[in-house]
Amino acid sequence: MTTASLSEGLSVQRNVIGALILREIHTRYGRDNVGYLWLFLEPAILAAMVALIHIGGNSHLTGSIGPIPFALLGYTTFIMFRSIFTRADAVLETNAPLLYHRQISIFDMVLARALLELASTIVVLAVLFGIATLAELAHPPERPLALLAGIGLLWWWSLALSFLICAATNENRLVTKFVHPISYILLPISGAFYMLDWLPRVYRDIMAWFPMTQMFELIRYGMFAAARDDYVQPIYIIFWCMLLTFLGLLSIRAVRRHVHIG
């Protein structure tokens, strides 16, 4: 009985998540197509700005890492984190009526959104880096598997955090006020726009304990030949992600019965 109900449950859940993703696409990008465009334009504009700053001197960062691909990579991946993280508080607000259907769980909603963000990030990254490569501003990823692993870990981390935020905002609306400030604080300290190598040793040793810096190091290691993975400790990152996932799953499970539907 258990395995049968499990496989049945799995297939239902897969359908639910698929449907939620479609719904999300419609509500988000359906009305005006500029929504799609923004996904590409935002990092592209940043890259253009960085290019402008560096137009004078041909100063390269470290070795073969150009400033433009560096900023592009950091920004697109950070955007993924930011949109999963900051939109988590609105998940229940916008989707609560769906919980009338008992096949749909909070987990499904959060996961669907996160999957959509992951997909769009990878597409944006591929398109922008494709263009940059054609323009000879960037090179194709040096270690694609490490790049994917880095993005995957960052996504996992974002997902786990968004479970927690989703549950917390439902319990106390005040949390919403903190989500955006936190995401802004994380922008400079996450490691999306600097390498740990650039920091003086004192700060580097502290920052290296923050899992996000390691994830971005891993992402850069995957993209650039000259980047190094000296500070990346996969087991450490995975531990953080597992711990947060566990707590997050527990919390959304606890929260479900408190959700006010409609």
Add this chain to the structure above:
Amino acid sequence: MDSRTPPYLLQQADIAPRAGWLRRHRWFIAIVLLPTTLVALWLFLFAADQYESEAHFLVRKADQGQSGSSLPGFAQMVGLGGALGGGGEAVSVADYLDSHDAVMAADERLDLTALFRRPEADFISRLWYADPDAEDLVRHFRGKVDVAYDIDTGITELAVRAYRPQDAEALTTTLLQLGEERVNALNERGQEALLESARRQLDEAEADLGRVSGALAAYRRSERQVDPTLSGRAGTELETTLRGELAQLRSQDAAMSGIAADSPQRVALRRRIAAVEAEVAAAEARISGGRGLTAAIGNFEDLRMRQEFAAKRYELAAGMYEKARSDALRQNLFVVRIVEPNLPERALYPRRITIVLTVLAGLALAYGIGWLLLAGMREHAA
């Protein structure tokens, strides 16, 4: 059926309490407890002790205070710092010690295969092949030897793990020696290259100077004079004097026009005039005639200038050579040992408790997540 009740609570509870506990927690036991126990058993009963020996050193240039990069971080972050570098010499030893080159050199001295396959080594952590190819040996070496270079301080930390304390110390010492030898080799090569090029320039300048001086000497020999300019000036002076004398004689002659032309006085005077005229003509011819002085002075000046130039070049090259020699002595790289290799007394590796706790916590978390996910999945089916 209440979907919120964990599934194990739904099992029938009329089994004997102990067997019931086992049955109810069979997944937890299978996924978390059993693997952890196996890992712990392996680590505590079978895994071989590994002793760690450590050494720290600094690679310094004699004429520099510090060989680490002096400008870490922020300037580069803004993009002003240029390439991160400068510490090339400092990082060279760390780079070398991590390379196949060092592995092969160490293998020649210590027989690494035997060292990594001591009888007391367990079969998971030891080198797997009795006759490893170079790649396997290098990979195993990198697993046992950590070389960490710190950009800020320039200190390289070398840590070696082996199955016997003596082995760990021997390998660390050997690696340090290899590093020092490599630095010496780099020095020699650098000095040789530097001195070689300076020496070659000096030789060229010397040969050039010799050639020009030889040409000058040959010229002097063929012209039979030391310095045509001087002889030219002397010739001109002589001509001027002679012309003065001639003019005087002619005016004397004119003044004596009253006296009979064939008087012995006038005859003598006319002879003198003729002689002086011949002298003047000869002097004129010497100064400006065919292969005369004008051409000689031109050639001579040319040669002398070339000689001067060659002499200056030689002087410069000699100075550079001296400087290169002193630089070569001064720019020596050398390894400064900060922490000498130690003979470990207690085995710190493998870190048994840490590993067991990590495995336990990781599996427990995985179990919890899995359980929550599966429970969520089941809800959909209900």
